[in-house]
Amino acid sequence: MTPLTHLAEAAGQKSAEVTDWAGRIGWVAGLLLFIAFVYWLMRQGWKWRGSLQSGLPPLPEVPETPGGAEPARPAVLSMSGRYHGSTTAGQWLDRIVAHGLGVRSRAELTLTDAGISVVRPGANDFLIPAHALREARLDKGIAGKVLTEGGLLVVTWAHGDTLLDSGFRADRAAEHAAWVEALNNLNTASTTEGIAR
Template sequence: MTKEVMAVYAAILFAAIVAMAVTGWRRRISSQVAKFSQPLEALEYFGELIASANGFYVATTEAANHLERIAAYGLGIRGEAQILVFNEGLLIVRKGERPLALDRAQIDSVSTNQAVIDRVVEADGLITVNWTQDTHKLSTHLRAVDSTGRAALLEAISKITTREASK
């Protein structure tokens, strides 16, 4: 009888912890939805394809705090992605999730990084794209599969960001 009672208590405790985690995640999404509108899923005008690479969408975070994951609008889910840089912006086609499109006017800067939230890679292994959505500063972190693709993406994103700043 004691083992059965302990098993029931453990199951109830586990269910309570899962319910608190789900409630916290939903509360986080609600507060983030109130801060900014849904990002684009496609660019209005793509222009010429400058660079593309297969890789991973790692996370979108607050620009000032790379430990604060953005969960709203499906941005909290990590996964495989195809990263496309066009004259008019950046398109991240994520496997199993909504695409994320950043118009070049939204992109503030691009840099490399080694760590974000729960992901640590080799030095300069992550591409960090800093952008603005409704005056809210965000950073999207990407990982290209190979170093050649990473270099091409960095150069292309820098090019469209620089071109926008020079207008």
């Protein structure tokens, strides 16, 4: 091949296209705006759900710690783990968001004769009073969190006129069975006591 042929071929070939940066930046900006819009819609939906649930009374407060106004009650059981949320009882996708119940967080649970103290760093602490407890069971899912069968401790309790399911997962899932037994025994004892009166 002669040098003239090389030059003729080189002249005939198209040069590589230059990247259209303005177009790419436009697409990226559009995508970011779309993501921001979807996030805004989700946030509005969360606020709307909270306003629909505004009829729920404030959460019962955790009893005072030692040195406070009330003496500490002896713990029956305690557990470290995660709080995964609350739903309307029996409707595992109907998330409750009012009063911070929709916020997932670490949790320290303590069962006393007063009920279950739920202490959550970075979120509202609350008490599930003993008289409000209805049942406890092992389940696999609650409002956007699905685990293996029996991987979730679900506590059903009455809050105002509403029955709630609250989902917890211990750091050591083997602890769940003891909690189910203790809570169901506590519920049976309080029901029997109420009938005896």
